[in-house]
Amino acid sequence: MNKAIKDVLEKPLPIPDGDSQALWDGLKNGELLLQHCDDCGHVQYYQQRICRQCQSVNLQHKAASGRGTIHSFSVVYRAPGPAFKEDVPYAVLLIDLEEGPRMISSLVGKDFDALDFDSPVKLKTIKIADEVCLPCFELVS
Amino acid sequence: MANSLRGKVAIVGVGQSPTGCVPGRSPLDLTAEATLNALADANMEKAEIDGVLTGNAFASSFHRFSVALSEYLNIQPSYSNTLQVSGATAGAAVNTAAAAIHSGLADTVLVACGDSLLTGMTPDLAMRAMTESRDQQYEMPFGIPVANTFAMTAHRHMKEYGTTSEQMAQVAVTFREHASRTPGAQKTELITVDDVINSKMVSSPYRKLDCSLISDGAAALILTSAERALDYTDTPIYILGGGEYYSHEHIFLMPELTQTGAVHSAQKAYEMAGVTAADIDVAGIYDCFTGTVLMMLEDLGFCKKGESGGFVEDGHITYGGQIPTNTHGGMLSYAHPGIPAAWFHFVEVVRQLRSSCGKRQVANAELGLVHTLGAGFSTQATTILGTQSTR
Numbered sequence A: 001m002n003k004a005i006k007d008v009l010e011k012p013l014p015i016p017d018g019d020s021q022a023l024w025d026g027l028k029n030g031e032l033l034l035q036h037c038d039d040c041g042h043v044q045y046y047q048q049r050i051c052r053q054c055q056s057v058n059l060q061h062k063a064a065s066g067r068g069t070i071h072s073f074s075v076v077y078r079a080p081g082p083a084f085k086e087d088v089p090y091a092v093l094l095i096d097l098e099e100g101p102r103m104i105s106s107l108v109g110k111d112f113d114a115l116d117f118d119s120p121v122k123l124k125t126i127k128i129a130d131e132v133c134l135p136c137f138e139l140v141s
Numbered sequence B: 001m002a003n004s005l006r007g008k009v010a011i012v013g014v015g016q017s018p019t020g021c022v023p024g025r026s027p028l029d030l031t032a033e034a035t036l037n038a039l040a041d042a043n044m045e046k047a048e049i050d051g052v053l054t055g056n057a058f059a060s061s062f063h064r065f066s067v068a069l070s071e072y073l074n075i076q077p078s079y080s081n082t083l084q085v086s087g088a089t090a091g092a093a094v095n096t097a098a099a100a101i102h103s104g105l106a107d108t109v110l111v112a113c114g115d116s117l118l119t120g121m122t123p124d125l126a127m128r129a130m131t132e133s134r135d136q137q138y139e140m141p142f143g144i145p146v147a148n149t150f151a152m153t154a155h156r157h158m159k160e161y162g163t164t165s166e167q168m169a170q171v172a173v174t175f176r177e178h179a180s181r182t183p184g185a186q187k188t189e190l191i192t193v194d195d196v197i198n199s200k201m202v203s204s205p206y207r208k209l210d211c212s213l214i215s216d217g218a219a220a221l222i223l224t225s226a227e228r229a230l231d232y233t234d235t236p237i238y239i240l241g242g243g244e245y246y247s248h249e250h251i252f253l254m255p256e257l258t259q260t261g262a263v264h265s266a267q268k269a270y271e272m273a274g275v276t277a278a279d280i281d282v283a284g285i286y287d288c289f290t291g292t293v294l295m296m297l298e299d300l301g302f303c304k305k306g307e308s309g310g311f312v313e314d315g316h317i318t319y320g321g322q323i324p325t326n327t328h329g330g331m332l333s334y335a336h337p338g339i340p341a342a343w344f345h346f347v348e349v350v351r352q353l354r355s356s357c358g359k360r361q362v363a364n365a366e367l368g369l370v371h372t373l374g375a376g377f378s379t380q381a382t383t384i385l386g387t388q389s390t391r
Helices: A003-009 A021-028 B027-041 B065-073 B089-103 B123-131 B146-161 B165-179 B193-197 B226-232 B262-273 B290-299 B308-313 B341-353
Strands: A033-037 A059-063 A067-076 A090-097 A102-106 A120-129 A132-139 B009-016 B051-054 B079-082 B108-116 B201-203 B216-225 B237-246 B282-285 B367-374 B379-386
Touching (some): B009 B226, B009 B341, B027 B065, B051 B089, B089 B237, B089 B379, B216 B341, B237 B262, B262 B379, B341 B367, B341 B379
Parallel strands (some): B051 B079, B051 B108
Antiparallel strands (some): A033 A059, B237 B379, B367 B379
């Protein structure tokens, strides 16, 4: 099979690098790691070697509480390629985490009527491949 | 502004290939045809081109499209680059070409782009190709179509300012009416707000008719110094100002979902040109989605933050309104071959400023603005064009 066609049929998997290995390892244990800067207090997502606010390398990984609220959202009906066709419709979320950072994620489940701005959500990791868990979120009822 | 390029460089030729559904034509072929048409428009021989800037084409395997295009045309430029800032590539390429000419790196620069997104790829490959511009670690695994990042900004705009789906739909309705006057437009049958609202949901709040088309096509611009411009044309269109802004890469690090870097790119371009939004007679605004245009009308200064919905409903982006926009029909109705799409905004604004648009001519158009953007508002490029080199 043509490689381009094959790629389209498979879901894109994250390929951890030196910056992000800890994050993906943490998710396998059900933890969403955020980086806390020892020097300026900045909390950041996504993972990188330097603080985006003060460029310090003194960053500590700490597990997020997993609580957040929905800043914006969009329910996807037209899949971005065949790999996601069986999943539609699904909701993509922009979540403001309790610790400050914003992240993109998707909703566990299809209760779209209950989705709203500022709705509280909590982390639920979803295994999508042997070594990969995605940080998804579910509505807090 | 020290060493400004205001009025130092002009567009002397514009050209395009057939657009819409153009089967059997490669991206290089389409781009070469657009280039030859631009050369003819400028009464210029190809050997006079010593600089080439292009975007890349999804349906082409060349990594250095500008170099491949030069070989295809059998020209050997001394300045060349293939730029990649997604949808803002058109504006960035024009600004960069003007800077190259102003600085002496090149005398005459071809700025061209073409792709065959519609017939050169399957719909799935085209969709996936555009999706791959998102980060494979932090964005793509969640299944994010191109529409999604823009949809979430539009959705937030609805929440914060009460903007409605009907107001967004009016953008599509207006540009379709414009396209109905434009020879070669891909979609010309008139539509209503209800047609947009009743079209299939793609990524809420965006429905099919809120989204740009998928097309084939290419366009080319030829820029040279203001001194040389009059050797080629009686109606050079001068670059009066350029500004860009790159505020973030990931959508979740966009500083505010409802205010974009266009505020800054436009401010820089206006300052360089010595004009304000109120002076602009005609605009080309990147219209990948309807709500994108609303937010740009605000950030470019044509209306106040949060008021774009009513501004569009009141007819201000069409003839007789405050800022006739995308008079060719834009990406929503004229053509959207991917990265080349915004080249057509430049071609149209140049033609408006030359007063050569026939029944779609904006009266007394002397000052134009083109704003291109991409990647979920990550990349922003504004260019101010005018009929006179000084104002």
